[in-house]
Amino acid sequence: MTDQPASLSFFARFWLAWLCFWRCLVSREFAQAVLPTSKAYDAGQLAQLPSGGPAPTPLPKQEEVRPTPRAPEPPPALPPEREHASALSLLGMLQREGRFVDFLQENVSAFSDAEVGAAARIVHEGCRKVAQTYLTLERVLPQSEGDSVPVPVGFDAQRIRLTGNVAGQPPYNGILRHHGWMTTAVKLPTVSPAIDPRVLAPAEVELS
Structure with missing residues (x-):
């Protein structure tokens, strides 16, 4: 060599x-x-080449380093009064039209049946108006209360609740005690961010 x-x-x-x-x-x-x-x-x-020296070692190809994309940050959690603004708005409408909150906060045991009945008539009329305006309600089962109804295999436990002597596996046959209610459409108005939904009814101050 x-x-x-x-x-x-x-x-x-x-x-x-x-x-x-x-x-x-x-x-x-x-x-x-x-x-x-x-x-x-x-x-x-x-x-x-026979007479040439060693070839230069080629430099390793550097891979392009791409920055790892950052995951989008989740939106900030809404405060409870904003998260449930629609429900609070509905409760406020029930109070405005039917004095619903006033009725619930009263201790009706101190009033006679006639007085409670008179107040319930006012509450019923106003709350019924709100429900008919903003909600579409339908019966869960079309039969009348007291009718015999079948309960099939695989029934929806959210739509049908069994009471009485419940034993064995469906299908069952029973007596309809309440037809149930379900909402098929909701038309609640949008709550403006400028309004505090926690205020169900403002305080009323009469000036003299």
Whole structure:
């Protein structure tokens, strides 16, 4: 194995380049001998030539590092009064039209049946108006109370609640005690952000 030549100085490389330059100009054979070496050097393949040195090791290709996209932040949680604004709005309408909250807050045990009945008539009329305006209500079962009704296998426990002597597995047959109610449409108005839905009814102050 031959020893590797010592590193050439600048002047030695300059003199060698000068000689090669003129010999390439005056000698076709010398130029043809140098041409393959020049092409191999340009292609980075000097290691394949018998007289060439080792080819430079190509640098590893660096992969493009892309920033990891940040997950969108969840919207801030609404305060309870805003989350339930529609329900509070409905309760406020029941109070405005039927004095519903006033009726619930009263201790009716201190009043006679006639007084309670008179107040209930006012509450009923106003609350019925609100329900008919903003809600569409339908019966869960179309039969009348007291009719015999079948309860099939796989019945919806949210729509039908069994009472009495419940034993075994469906199908059942029973007596309808209440037909139930379900809402098929809701038309509640949008609550403005400027309105505090917690205020079901404002305080009334009469000025003299």
